[in-house]
Amino acid sequence: MRLIDLSMTIAQHPDDPGVRDIDRWTHESGPGRLGNAAKSLIQQIADREGVSPAPFLEKEHFPDGVFMSNEIVTLSVHGGTHVDAPYHYGPSSAGRPAKTIEEVPLEWCCGPGVRLSFRGKNALEVITADDVRGELDRIGHRLRPLDVVLIETGWSAHWPDPTYYSSHPAMSPEAIEVIVDHGVKLIGVDTAGFDLPTAFMIEQFVKTGDSRHLWPCHMFGREREYLQIERMAGLDRLPGPTGFTVFCAPVRVQGAGAGWARPVALIDE
Template sequence: MRVIDLSSSVDASGWEPNEVVHEVMSAVEGAEHMATRMRENWGVDFDPSVLPGGELLTLDTITLTTHTGTHVDAPSHYGTPAGGGTARHIDEMPLDWFLRPGMVLDLTGAPVGQIGADRLRREFDRIGRTPEPMDIVLLNTGADRLAGSPKYFTDFPGLDGPATELLLDLGVRVIGTDAFSLDAPFGYMIEAYRRTGDTAVLWPAHFAGRSREYCQIERLSNLDALPPTGFTVSCLPVKIRGAGAGWTRAAALIEDGTEGGAS
C-alpha cells in the first residue's frame, strides 16, 4: 500500500490572513521549564543541571485558528441549523465519515469564481461513474500551488449552491478541496452579490450545511498525484471539544498496483 500525503503544512513563515505564531522552547529551556512547573505545581525540587547537557525536551507553542492548514469543517462552523437546534461540533462527528473511498474531480481548468453542477456532471462522465453514498469527493483545482502567498486566498474556484447540493443528493458527506475554501473567494462572492442583488451567491457551499449535515476538508494538497478513483481517504480530525473545525493529516491510501496520477 502506498500512502500519499494530501496535507498542507502549518507554516508560520507563510502568508496567512490570521497570523500564525510558532514559538520553540529549546531543550535547555525545556529543562528549566519542567523544573519550575514541578516546583510550582507539585512542590518537587529538581536541579535540571544534572541532566545530560542540562537539556530535557523541546516544546512548541503555536497560536493559530482551527482553519489554518489542512482541516475539517464541522456543521457547527456553518451557523445555526435551518430547522433550529444545535449543529454538531467536530468532536461529535462519526469517525467513519473520515475513512472512506475517495474520488478526485479534475477542476484545474476552472477560472476564479463558482463551479456549477454541470461541470461536476461532466467530470462524472469522464471518470465513468458518479460518487457512491459516503464517498469522500476531492476537488483538484490546482490552487495548492499558491499556498503560502496572498493569492492562495483570492485566486481559486469554489462550488455554487446547485453543485454542492448535487454531491449531497448523491449521499456524499465529506467534500474536500485544495483551495482555501469550498466557496469561491470572498471578493468574487461579494462583487457578484453587488452586481445581482442575489444573496444565493454568498457562501452557498457553507450555508448548505445549515440544512444538510456534511463536512468540508479545506486546504488539501497534492491531489494531482491521485487516480480518479480506487483509493481510500483518511482525514480523521483532531478532537477539539466544542470546535467548528479540527486539523487533519489527510492522506490517500492506494493499494499496490493502482495507477497514480489524474487521468
C-alpha cells in the first residue's frame, strides 16, 4: 500500500487570517519558559514541603541544557487543510439540523477517489455543471454513492504567492449538485475555498447589489448535505482519475463547523 499526502502544511501567511499565531518553545528556550509557567506550582509545593527558597527550573536541570519543543497554535478551524461540516453552511441542511464536525459519520470520509481535472480554468473562473459532466465523460466514470470527488485546478502550486488567496477559480452550486446527485458526500478542492475569493465576491456584491454572489457553494450546503475539503494539495501525484482510495478524517472539535484534516490517498500496489 502506497500513501500520498493530499494536505497542505499549517503555516502563517499575511493573507490568511485563519492561522493567527504559532508560538514556538524552542529546545533552548524551553527550560526558562517552563520555569516561568511552573513557578506558581513550584512555590506551592515548596511551601507545603517546607523548602525555602523555592527552586527554579534552569537549563542545568535538563540533559544538554535543553528541554522539549512545544508549539502553541492560534488558528481557525478553517486554517490549513480542513473539512467543512454542514453546520458551517447554516443551522440546517437538507431540512434537518446541520451536523457539526464531530457528528459527521466517518463512512462519509473514506471511499473510492475520483479526480476531476480542471487545470485549464483561469483565475476567478467558475467550474460549471457542464464542465463536470464533460470531465466525467472524458475519464469514463459514472459516480457512485460515497465516491470521494477531488477537484483539481493546480492552484495549490501558487502557494505562498498572494494569488493563492486572491485569484483562485471556484466551483459553482450547479457543479456541486451534479456530483451530490449521485450520493457523493465528500468533495475536495486544491484551492483556498470552494467559492471565489472573499474580496472578489464582496466586490461583485457591491457592484450589483446581488447577494447571490456571496458564498453560493456554501449556501448550497443548506439545501444538500455534503462535506467540503478545502486547501488540498498533491492531486497531481495521484496515479490517475480513479484507482485510489481517499481517507480524510477531520479532527473532532466540539460544536464546530469544520475540523483540521490530513487527507491521504491509498494506492494498492
